[in-house]
Structures are given as structure tokens and as C-alpha cells.
């Protein structure tokens with residue numbers, strides 16, 4: 590039976606450039622980070638779990654947080670009520686308060702990720718980390734909008750380079766969109782980081 594969601598380009602040997610495997614995404618970004626002038630964008634910040642690492646450990650000069658910031662409108666996240674998680678605040682207010690100590694480097698962009706990315710200058714980011722919507726169309730749009738925004742020697746990183754969630758209930762389009770980008774461009778795989786349930790990250794550089 591034909592399965593259209595599996596109909597995407599395979600990576601080829603020439604799509605890799607001395608790629609390394611890493612224990613986790615944090616180790617990978619610390620190892621591959623450009624030397625200086627770090628501008629980081631995180632597309633899909635959630636409640637700030639990875640933003641905390643990026644800000645506290647990568648110490649960027651500028652950090653752009655992109656999200657719909659509408660999670661407070663959902664009744665629950667995982668098993669917890671959002672009213673409890675956010676303490677009655679909006680998602681955006683919660684996030685900004687959590688990172689108030691970094692407000693001098695923080696730029697918050699609220700809205701559809703591909704539109705917010707597109708509004709930023711070209712050749713802007715040293716690292717652009719993509720982890721917003723996970724359908725093929727959403728990742729394809731974020732990849733298309735994001736690629737020109739990364740400096741020539743910068744990193745474009747995709748979270749959740751996997752076909753399904755670990756319960757096998759939700760299909761992701763990350764592999765499809767990332768492989769298509771690589772096949773159609775000069776982005777090369779330079780890193781791959783593992784995660785216990787295989788929510789792996791893939792890092793690309795030109």
C-alpha cells in the first residue's frame with residue numbers, strides 16, 4: 590500500500606559534512622556553536638524549557654522567541670491544567686516573566702511562526718532552532734522562511750526529527766520537510782543528537 594507520508598527523499602552520503610552524534614541537543618549546540626556574536630532564535634518556545642538552556646548556557650547576545658503564545662487558551666498541557674501551569678497569566682506573560690532577567694537580550698515575536706520568521710532580516714541568526722508546528726506543511730514553511738535568515742556559517746536545527754510521537758499516535762512531518770530542504774539546497778548535516786524516546790535533533794550548516 591502506498592504511504593504518501595513516507596514518500597520523501599532519502600539523505601545521501603554527500604549530504605553529510607563530518608557529522609557527529611551527540612548525547613543530547615544541549616551537548617550538540619554547545620559543541621557546534623559558532624565562536625562569537627551569538628544570535629539565537631527559537632521557533633516554538635513552549636513554556637521555556639529549552640529557552641532556559643539556550644539563554645543560561647549558550648549566553649547569546651540576542652535571543653528571539655517565536656510562538657503563537659496561545660497555550661493558556663487550552664484547558665490542559667500534558668496532565669496539568671494550564672491555569673495552574675501559567676498561574677492565571679497568559680502564555681506570553683508567563684514566558685516573559687520567566688525570562689525577565691534576560692529582557693535586555695530578548696525579542697518576543699508572537700504569531701504564526703513562518704510569518705514572524707519572514708519578518709526578520711536575512712543572514713540574521715547564528716543558530717535558528719525550529720520546534721513549532723510538527724506537520725509537514727508547518728515544518729516546510731518554517732524551513733523555507735528560516736533558511737535565508739541564518740548566516741552563511743550558522744546552524745539551522747530541527748527538533749523532533751522522527752516520524753511519529755513515541756506513542757505512535759501522532760505523525761510528524763519533520764523528516765519529510767528537512768530531507769526535502771537538504772535535497773534541494775547546500776545545507777549539510779553536521780550533527781545529530783539523541784533523545785530517550787527518539788525525539789532527536791538534526792543540525793544543518795551550509
Ligand SMILES: C[S@@+](CC[C@H](N)C(=O)[O-])C[C@H]1O[C@@H](n2cnc3c(N)ncnc32)[C@H](O)[C@@H]1O
Nearest residue numbers: 633634635638639656657700701702720721722
Ligand atoms: C513542542 S513546544 C516547544 C518546546 C520548546 N522548544 C522546548 O524544547 O522546550 C511547541 C511550541 O510551538 C508553538 N507553535 C505550534 N505551532 C505554531 C505555529 N504555527 N506558529 C508559532 N508557534 C507555534 C506552540 O505554541 C508551542 O509553544
